[in-house]
Amino acid sequence: MKKLKGIGVAFILLLSILMPALNQSVSAAAAPRIDHTSPAANEQNVPIDTDIRIYFNSDIRGISSQYIKLFEKSNGTYYDFPIKTVKKDGEALHILPEKSLGFNKEYMVQFNGPAVDLQNGTYNQHLSYTFQTNYIDFYELMVVNEGRLMNMLDTYAPRQIKAFAPKRYINEISVIHKKTGSLKGDQASFNGITNIDINTKSEDVASVHVDIMKNDNILQKGYASKVTGTKASKNQFTFDIGFSNIPDFYDVRVTVLNNAQQTIDSKIIKFAAEDGKAITSFKESYKYKTAGNGYTFHELLSKESLFSDLLSESLMQDIKVQVEDR
Amino acid sequence: MKKITILFMMVCSLIVFPGILQGQASIKEVTLNERAIQDPMKSWTITFSQPINKGTFKKQNFLIKDDKKRQVKAKLSLSKDERKVTITPESPYKKEVTYYLYVKGNVKSGSNQFLNEHTVLPFKIGTASKESKSSNEKTVTNAKQPTSSSGKTSSSGSNSKPSSNSKYSTSSKTPEKNLVKVQTKKHSHFDEISVQVSDYVTKVKAGSDEFEYKGNNLFVLYKPGLKSGEKITVKGYSMSGKVLETKEVVIP
Numbered sequence: 346m347k348k349l350k351g352i353g354v355a356f357i358l359l360l361s362i363l364m365p366a367l368n369q370s371v372s373a374a375a376a377p378r379i380d381h382t383s384p385a386a387n388e389q390n391v392p393i394d395t396d397i398r399i400y401f402n403s404d405i406r407g408i409s410s411q412y413i414k415l416f417e418k419s420n421g422t423y424y425d426f427p428i429k430t431v432k433k434d435g436e437a438l439h440i441l442p443e444k445s446l447g448f449n450k451e452y453m454v455q456f457n458g459p460a461v462d463l464q465n466g467t468y469n470q471h472l473s474y475t476f477q478t479n480y481i482d483f484y485e486l487m488v489v490n491e492g493r494l495m496n497m498l499d500t501y502a503p504r505q506i507k508a509f510a511p512k513r514y515i516n517e518i519s520v521i522h523k524k525t526g527s528l529k530g531d532q533a534s535f536n537g538i539t540n541i542d543i544n545t546k547s548e549d550v551a552s553v554h555v556d557i558m559k560n561d562n563i564l565q566k567g568y569a570s571k572v573t574g575t576k577a578s579k580n581q582f583t584f585d586i587g588f589s590n591i592p593d594f595y596d597v598r599v600t601v602l603n604n605a606q607q608t609i610d611s612k613i614i615k616f617a618a619e620d621g622k623a624i625t626s627f628k629e630s631y632k633y634k635t636a637g638n639g640y641t642f643h644e645l646l647s648k649e650s651l652f653s654d655l656l657s658e659s660l661m662q663d664i665k666v667q668v669e670d671r
Numbered sequence: 672m673k674k675i676t677i678l679f680m681m682v683c684s685l686i687v688f689p690g691i692l693q694g695q696a697s698i699k700e701v702t703l704n705e706r707a708i709q710d711p712m713k714s715w716t717i718t719f720s721q722p723i724n725k726g727t728f729k730k731q732n733f734l735i736k737d738d739k740k741r742q743v744k745a746k747l748s749l750s751k752d753e754r755k756v757t758i759t760p761e762s763p764y765k766k767e768v769t770y771y772l773y774v775k776g777n778v779k780s781g782s783n784q785f786l787n788e789h790t791v792l793p794f795k796i797g798t799a800s801k802e803s804k805s806s807n808e809k810t811v812t813n814a815k816q817p818t819s820s821s822g823k824t825s826s827s828g829s830n831s832k833p834s835s836n837s838k839y840s841t842s843s844k845t846p847e848k849n850l851v852k853v854q855t856k857k858h859s860h861f862d863e864i865s866v867q868v869s870d871y872v873t874k875v876k877a878g879s880d881e882f883e884y885k886g887n888n889l890f891v892l893y894k895p896g897l898k899s900g901e902k903i904t905v906k907g908y909s910m911s912g913k914v915l916e917t918k919e920v921v922i923p
Contacts (some may be wrong), residue, residue, distance in 0.1 A: 491859050525787075536787065559704065561887050590701060590788075594870040596886050613886045615873045617910050627873075627910055646860075649896045656861060656893040657880060 377461075377468040378402050380436070382454070385670055386474035392507045392667040393448060393478050394639050397440040403465040405433035412458035415442055418451035418475075426452065448509075448665055451477045483508055483664035501668050503642035510655055511663040513636040514601045514610040516581060517544040519628035522618055524593055539588045541597060543569055544581055545610075549603050553584040556598040557591050558613075564591055593618035633658045699776075700789040707797030711763035715772050715792075722753035724779035732775040733758050737768055753781070769795045849916040850875075850907045851888075855923055861895040862922055864903065872907035872915055897922045 380400040384391040397415070410431040416423035427443040438461060446452060456472035486494040497506060518541070525537040543553050553569040569584035594617050601610040612631070619625045635655045645652040655664065717733065728749050733756050735743040744761040764770055772792040779785050852867040866875050868888050875882040875890040882890035897903070901922045907915045 487860060488858055488863075494859070558886065562704070590699075596884075598886065613884050615884050615888070617871050617873050619910055625910060652861070652895045653880070656895065657883065660883070661893065 375402060375465055377463045377466045379468075379472070382474060383670070384476040386476065388476045388670055389479050390481065390667045391446075391476045391478050392639060392669055393446040393509065394507075395446070395669065397442070397454060398434075399438040399440075399454070399472075401436050401438070401461065401463050401468065403463040404436055405438060405461055405463055407462035408433055408438065409458065409460055409462075412456055412460035413438075413440065414455040414457065415440060416453040416455065417447070418453070423453055446478050448478055448480050451475055478667065480509075480665035480667050482662060483666050484661035486666055487661060497668070503646060505669045505671065506642040507639045507667050507669060508642065508645065508655065509639040509665045509667070510633075510635040510637065510659045511665075512549075512609065513631065513633050513658075514546045514548075514550050515543060515599060515612050515631055516546065517628065517630045518542070518597065518599055518612065518614055519626065520597060520614075520616050521624065521626045522591075522593070522616065523624045524618055524622075525590070536589050537591065537593075539591055541569065541586050541588070541599075543584045543599055543601075545584065545601055547580050547582050549609055550582055550601055551604045551606075552602045554600045554602065555586050556596075556600075557588055558596040558598055559592060559594070564595065635659065699787075700791060702791045702793065705769070705793040705795060708764070708794050709796065711765075711796060712760060713764070713794075714757055714759035716755050716757045717774055719754045719756075719780070722781045723749075723756070724781055724783060725749070725753065727778045728753075728756065732778050734773050734775075735760060736771045736773065737765075738770070743770065764796055766796050769793050850905060850918045853905055853918050853920050855920055857923055858893075861893050862897045864892045864894065864905065864920060866890045866905060866907070868907055869915075871909055873910045874908040874912075875905060876908065877903050877905050899923060 378401070380402050382400070383398045384395055408431050410428070413428065413431055415426045415428050417426040418424075429441045429443040432439040432441070440454065453473060453475045456468070456470070459467045459469040460472075461468040481493070481497075482489075486497070520539065520541050522539045523537055539557075541555055543555070545553065555567060555569055556563045557565040565588050567586055567588075569586035572583040572585055596613055596615055598613045599611060600608050603609050614627075614629055616625075616627060635651070635658050640651065640655065645655065715735075728747065730745075730747060733747055735745050735758060737743060743764075746759045746761065748757045748759070749755070750757075758772065770793070772794065774786070774790040774792075776786045776789045849869045849872045850866055851869060854865045856863040856865070864877065864882070866882060866889070868875065868890060870888065872888075872890075875892075877892055877894070880892055880894060882892040885891055894903075899922055903920050903922065905918045905920060907917075909915050
């Protein structure tokens with residue numbers, strides 16, 4: 346009997362020694378893995394200001410950022426999209442690109458080595474997933490096909506739908522227009538002369554094109570030339586162009602282009618020479634509250650003035666809509 | 672020998688001063704936008720800010736040609752103040768044919784100043800609404816203000832006032848109707864107010880909200896939060912900021 350008791354005590358002691366060890370081996374069995382990503386793989390309408398986050402099943406202890414890559418697809422090929430920094434935030438890895446994502450692009454997130462050290466081990470698997478930043482036209486949702494907006498609201502909450510106002514580059518347009526004719530009665534008559542100055546931001550701006558239009562016809566056009574030297578301002582460009590013999594009533598269409606010859610801003614202003622004046626000058630300055638910013642539909646619906654500003658400051662066709670998955 | 676010397680000097684002067692032969696023929700020609708007319712017997716009146724030199728009031732300087740460069744038979748008349756020249760065709764214009772009204776740069780003012788260019792106005796019988804239907808007579812302003820007269824089509828065709836500073840008149844009478852057409856359209860989240868304006872309106876506002884210019888005299892405002900039956904006051908401004916016309920619209 347004594348012998349049996351001794352065996353029982355020994356068994357309990359053995360169990361008390363072995364149990365913690367067994368527990369540990371259970372927790373060690375949960376290998377490092379990814380819980381989920383944001384944006385999710387193959388998402389289509391990812392907002393351009395989205396945070397790229399990868400959530401693991403354990404806290405992150407260290408990062409080897411050389412194994413973490415971000416690519417942007419262009420003409421069928423993935424090109425390196427520089428990463429500014431990679432941060433850890435509990436179980437989440439946060440990838441911050443050097444510049445904002447672009448619209449209508451495909452991005453690929455890639456791990457190609459032991460990228461992340463977790464509390465439960467090193468994540469050493471190859472990872473590769475893509476997402477896209479396609480957008481829907483705000484104009485289409487709001488004006489052309491309102492049914493599409495209703496469908497969207499069936500799937501997404503207003504806080505998940507984001508509208509992005511385009512960046513604006515034109516600060517000021519000024520026109521000086523001299524009518525045909527003499528300034529004084531005893532002077533010889535001469536042709537009408539028009540000078541147009543366009544002040545822009547310096548960032549991204551490569552050239553400025555000006556069309557003089559009437560009744561949808563282009564009467565005259567040309568690239569404005571950049572004013573250099575003492576007249577140039579910091580962080581701004583001034584472009585100027587002259588025309589002769591244009592009518593006293595016309596539209597001025599200013600188009601700002603980047604290095605890739607893509608239109609990045611445009612503006613149409615209306616000019617009407619003043620009655621009884623040989624020279625009419627006109628200046629219009631632009632200040633934007635919403636340019637370059639993204640707003641959720643919830644923000645727009647709850648702040649009428651914000652919605653109003655968005656609609657008045659940007660052409661609806663230039664506002665882009667994207668959705669955030671939860 | 673003396674004759675040869677004179678001949679030689681004449682030839683030299685022609686080489687050195689070719690303008691002697693060219694005269695006003697070398698000056699620039701300005702073609703205005705094509706106009707659509709409805710009256711096949713339409714007469715055109717050219718208004719100058721000064722009386723013209725009577726010696727230059729002749730058919731070579733004011734003429735109409737068809738698209739085959741054939742001159743159309745027309746009568747000329749000069750107003751009593753010698754500032755208006757009217758050209759009237761003797762036979763109707765044909766449909767589908769573009770005609771050209773020429774005002775030659777040879778025309779001089781009373782103080783012997785030439786026009787600085789030839790002006791050509793193409794026109795054709797058509798259905799465009801640029802023409803005043805009630806007016807049989809249309810004022811063509813000289814020089815390069817082809818659109819200035821289109822702004823006054825709803826008022827008068829022949830009452831252009833000369834600019835006080837310009838040598839030649841630019842039609843400058845502001846039309847009575849500056850906010851030509853105001854329309855509203857309801858969308859699910861905002862209202863759209865569009866305003867078609869005259870040439871003279873360069874800015875349109877509803878309260879503090881400024882309309883976006885879309886080109887071709889059309890201004891549009893997208894405004895959220897408007898209620899059905901709400902009245903909106905729309906103002907059209909000139910370039911100098913003067914209110915040219917005010918209209919009230921009711922949101923449907």
